Amino acid sequence: MATITQSTETKPTTEMNTDKYLVFQIGNETYGVPLLQVQEIRTYTPATRVPNAPDYVLGVINLRGNIIAVIDARTRFGLPPLPEDESTVVVVAQVGGKTFGLRLDSVSDVMDIPLDQVQPTPPIASEATQRFLSGVVQVGERVVILLNLREIFDIDALSSIAA
Amino acid sequence: MDSLMQLFYDEANEMVEGMEQVLLALESGEPDPETVNALFRYAHSFKGNSAAMGFTHLSKFTHGLESAMEVLRKEQRPLTPELATLLLQAVDMIRTLLERTRTEGDVGDPACDALLQQINAVINGETLHSPVAPTTSTTPNTPTSTETTETTATEGTPRYRVTYQPAPTLSTEHDPLQLLTELQEYGQVIECRFFEQIPPLEQLKIDACYGSWELVYETAFEPAIVRALLELAAEGAEVRVEPLNASPSSETALPTANETTAAVPMVSVATPPPTETPAAAVATATAAVNTTASKGEAQSIRVSTEKIDALMNLVSEIVIAQSMLSSAQTADTDERVRAAITQMERHVRELHERVMAIRLLPVSYLFNRFPRMVRDTAAKLGKKVSLEIEGEETELDRTLLEALSDPLTHLIRNAIDHGIEPPEERRQNGKPETGTIKLSAYQSEGRIYIEVSDDGRGIDTERVRQKAIQLGWITENDYPSEETLYDFIFQPGFSTAQQVSDLSGRGVGMDVVKRNVESLGGSISVQSKRGEGTRLLLRVPLTLAIMDGLGLTVADEHYIVPLTAVVEVLQYGSLKHTALFDQYEMVNVRGEFIPLVRLRQFVGLSEAESDQDELIVVLEQEDQRIALLIDGIAGQQQVVLKSLEENFVRVPGFAGATILGDGRVALILDVSELIRRGRQSAERHATVA
Numbered sequence: 147m148a149t150i151t152q153s154t155e156t157k158p159t160t161e162m163n164t165d166k167y168l169v170f171q172i173g174n175e176t177y178g179v180p181l182l183q184v185q186e187i188r189t190y191t192p193a194t195r196v197p198n199a200p201d202y203v204l205g206v207i208n209l210r211g212n213i214i215a216v217i218d219a220r221t222r223f224g225l226p227p228l229p230e231d232e233s234t235v236v237v238v239a240q241v242g243g244k245t246f247g248l249r250l251d252s253v254s255d256v257m258d259i260p261l262d263q264v265q266p267t268p269p270i271a272s273e274a275t276q277r278f279l280s281g282v283v284q285v286g287e288r289v290v291i292l293l294n295l296r297e298i299f300d301i302d303a304l305s306s307i308a309a
Numbered sequence: 310m311d312s313l314m315q316l317f318y319d320e321a322n323e324m325v326e327g328m329e330q331v332l333l334a335l336e337s338g339e340p341d342p343e344t345v346n347a348l349f350r351y352a353h354s355f356k357g358n359s360a361a362m363g364f365t366h367l368s369k370f371t372h373g374l375e376s377a378m379e380v381l382r383k384e385q386r387p388l389t390p391e392l393a394t395l396l397l398q399a400v401d402m403i404r405t406l407l408e409r410t411r412t413e414g415d416v417g418d419p420a421c422d423a424l425l426q427q428i429n430a431v432i433n434g435e436t437l438h439s440p441v442a443p444t445t446s447t448t449p450n451t452p453t454s455t456e457t458t459e460t461t462a463t464e465g466t467p468r469y470r471v472t473y474q475p476a477p478t479l480s481t482e483h484d485p486l487q488l489l490t491e492l493q494e495y496g497q498v499i500e501c502r503f504f505e506q507i508p509p510l511e512q513l514k515i516d517a518c519y520g521s522w523e524l525v526y527e528t529a530f531e532p533a534i535v536r537a538l539l540e541l542a543a544e545g546a547e548v549r550v551e552p553l554n555a556s557p558s559s560e561t562a563l564p565t566a567n568e569t570t571a572a573v574p575m576v577s578v579a580t581p582p583p584t585e586t587p588a589a590a591v592a593t594a595t596a597a598v599n600t601t602a603s604k605g606e607a608q609s610i611r612v613s614t615e616k617i618d619a620l621m622n623l624v625s626e627i628v629i630a631q632s633m634l635s636s637a638q639t640a641d642t643d644e645r646v647r648a649a650i651t652q653m654e655r656h657v658r659e660l661h662e663r664v665m666a667i668r669l670l671p672v673s674y675l676f677n678r679f680p681r682m683v684r685d686t687a688a689k690l691g692k693k694v695s696l697e698i699e700g701e702e703t704e705l706d707r708t709l710l711e712a713l714s715d716p717l718t719h720l721i722r723n724a725i726d727h728g729i730e731p732p733e734e735r736r737q738n739g740k741p742e743t744g745t746i747k748l749s750a751y752q753s754e755g756r757i758y759i760e761v762s763d764d765g766r767g768i769d770t771e772r773v774r775q776k777a778i779q780l781g782w783i784t785e786n787d788y789p790s791e792e793t794l795y796d797f798i799f800q801p802g803f804s805t806a807q808q809v810s811d812l813s814g815r816g817v818g819m820d821v822v823k824r825n826v827e828s829l830g831g832s833i834s835v836q837s838k839r840g841e842g843t844r845l846l847l848r849v850p851l852t853l854a855i856m857d858g859l860g861l862t863v864a865d866e867h868y869i870v871p872l873t874a875v876v877e878v879l880q881y882g883s884l885k886h887t888a889l890f891d892q893y894e895m896v897n898v899r900g901e902f903i904p905l906v907r908l909r910q911f912v913g914l915s916e917a918e919s920d921q922d923e924l925i926v927v928l929e930q931e932d933q934r935i936a937l938l939i940d941g942i943a944g945q946q947q948v949v950l951k952s953l954e955e956n957f958v959r960v961p962g963f964a965g966a967t968i969l970g971d972g973r974v975a976l977i978l979d980v981s982e983l984i985r986r987g988r989q990s991a992e993r994h995a996t997v998a
Binding site for chain 2: 191192193194195196197198199205206207208211212213214215244245246301304305
């Protein structure tokens with residue numbers, strides 16, 4: 147115990163409690179996902195539609211020989227989808243042992259997020275979308291909404307795709 | 310070759326290798342008494358195995374070896390390098406004997422006894438003669454190849470020993486190979502040995518010749534002529550031609566008396582020491598081994614499954630790359646490129662087939678575990694069951710075999726638990742007390758069929774119906790067809806077992822079985838007769854990984870259907886179309902009415918304006934047909950089956966996905982689901998009627 151206390155004292159707190167986040171813009175807001183969960187960022191290639199899948203599942207794509215699903219972030223958040231352009235990207239992430247893609251309008255940055263300043267999400271969003279959020283944090287001028295990728299992908303809900 | 314024999318050879322080869330490794334390790338490390346123990350064990354089990362197989366010569370030789378080793382072991386003597394060398398020769402001898410038993414049967418080798426004698430002599434501390442065979446790796450002068458031409462000698466043709474040492478500096482004009490070829494024209498080269506004396510790298514001169522040849526040559530020409538021929542051809546070469554006292558019966562024709570030529574072949578020494586007869590015999594035997602050993606190695610090897618899987622994955626990627634290449638062809642593509650692509654397509658296909666063949670295993674690997682299981686399960690339930698197995702030699706992809714293990718285990722357990730009646734009940738029904746479960750496998754039309762049948766009580770359809778009513782799936786007034794009732798068995802949550810046993814009957818069985826089999830691209834069907842038994846038929850593809858598919862288009866989407874299911878493709882416009890009750894559609898294909906399934910509907914697209922160019926693909930599985938309405942055909946191609954479940958979820962109606970030539974993903978249609986859909990609508994309307 148003593149050694150642990152000592153080590154925390156010697157380190158500056160800012161370094162201790164930051165994590166790198168990939169941040170991006172959806173609509174007017176800035177969102178962030180833990181960089182550790184992000185495998186790669188790809189330009190968007192048209193996905194193959196999966197019949198009977200929920201509307202936020204754009205379809206499946208080929209990721210170096212593996213089939214992964216692509217989820218449209220805007221549709222998932224109940225926003226009207228934007229037509230794709232050069233800045234449209236797919237963020238390939240891993241949650242729960244499965245790889246999936248999240249289509250975004252663009253990615254802007256990688257930021258150090260001070261974890262101890264993350265606050266619980268105020269109940270701004272509807273309950274349905276609330277679960278996609280894991281917190282809010284103010285970094286300088288910007289407010290970053292942190293996303294819960296596991297809830298966004300939600301493999302259990304997808305498993306009940308009807309025939 | 311039967312499997313027992315194969316097992317013997319596999320084990321024997323492993324043992325030989327083990328012995329060799331132990332001996333080789335010894336050369337580079339400290340002599341260790343444990344090594345002797347290891348060798349003793351090898352020799353001992355070898356003796357036992359070969360005796361069991363009835364190979365007397367092998368067992369005799371290894372017995373001798375074992376006895377020799379016993380002496381070493383008792384006296385705790387370390388292995389000397391000299392002895393190690395002899396033992397390595399003994400290992401080679403075992404190889405020879407193994408090869409002989411394989412090709413000629415239980416024949417011995419004349420040199421066995423001599424070698425054993427020598428080993429014993431060394432062990433007993435007698436230095437009979439100078440080291441006969443220094444280890445090949447440390448000898449500077451090692452023949453690297455020996456070619457023996459079968460002696461078709463005309464009786465009495467004189468033989469010569471020809472030693473040919475090219476000039477130390479090779480000039481480009483003289484090609485030793487050409488010379489040897491020429492010699493062949495004037496007579497017959499019975500034996501050709503090549504010796505190399507390669508100095509350490511730092512002393513190596515690039516234009517120097519470090520090799521020499523020694524031939525046994527049979528020719529009607531005078532020795533002088535042969536010498537002249539050689540000298541003429543190879544200026545500055547050292548050529549010796551000596552007549553041999555040819556004894557036609559002697560296999561090697563190498564006399565031991567000749568003082569300069571007694572160089573023992575293969576074991577070869579730079580300056581050949583005089584050798585005694587046993588040693589020469591040993592050496593000759595060793596020579597024979599090296600030519601046969603290379604044959605023996607190719608018989609069978611053990612390769613880890615990961616390596617084969619990695620190879621298979623690579624082949625899958627090549628197939629995809631190949632289809633990308635093929636689809637990149639345009640009208641302007643160079644003719645040569647086209648030809649190359651076509652050729653490569655063929656090779657890739659063959660490569661795939663061959664790698665596939667490596668992965669095939671006889672289904673006995675799976676079936677063999679069932680007799681024990683049946684025995685135990687039957688005993689636990691107080692039933693008498695005998696298991697009959699048929700077609701266990703049917704070969705199946707390894708991954709498929711593994712995937713089938715659980716479903717089959719479940720089906721057999723079910724058969725014992727629910728199918729086979731208790732002995733007294735069977736007796737009352739006039740059946741033999743012992744029930745029979747038959748497990749058989751066979752291949753037909755590119756698919757593997759596995760059948761589990763029992764002579765038990767059969768499926769009580771009325772009880773299935775009652776259960777379905779209870780579950781709210783049907784109403785009291787519904788009397789579905791037998792097939793529909795059987796289908797219920799495979800639905801989640803269905804179980805008719807009155808008592809939940811710890812073996813089966815939890816209602817989480819058959820639906821899982823069905824799902825597992827379907828995820829393999831297979832299907833399952835039931836036939837049953839009250840009081841007579843139940844028969845479950847599993848159909849699975851030969852392989853999981855790659856299949857031939859037919860591309861179908863609907864709107865701008867592309868789907869794949871397995872080619873094995875495709876019967877024919879027809880113009881929709883040319884067919885008579887009937888719609889019962891405005892909904893249940895059928896088409897008349899040459900007098901046969903086949904349920905129609907619209908692919909657009911199946912994949913959740915809105916119905917388009919009827920189009921004259923629409924096509925019908927007739928699909929068949931398990932003797933059931935449906936007509937699939939599509940927009941067009943996108944051609945036939947090899948597709949690599951990819952899992953949707955791995956990173957996503959199982960999508961009902963689809964067996965998986967594949968990657969097209971352009972890198973896009975196409976979903977593979979699940980034929981059994983299409984058929985089910987077609988039949989379902991048929992039945993729904995039939996019951997209404």
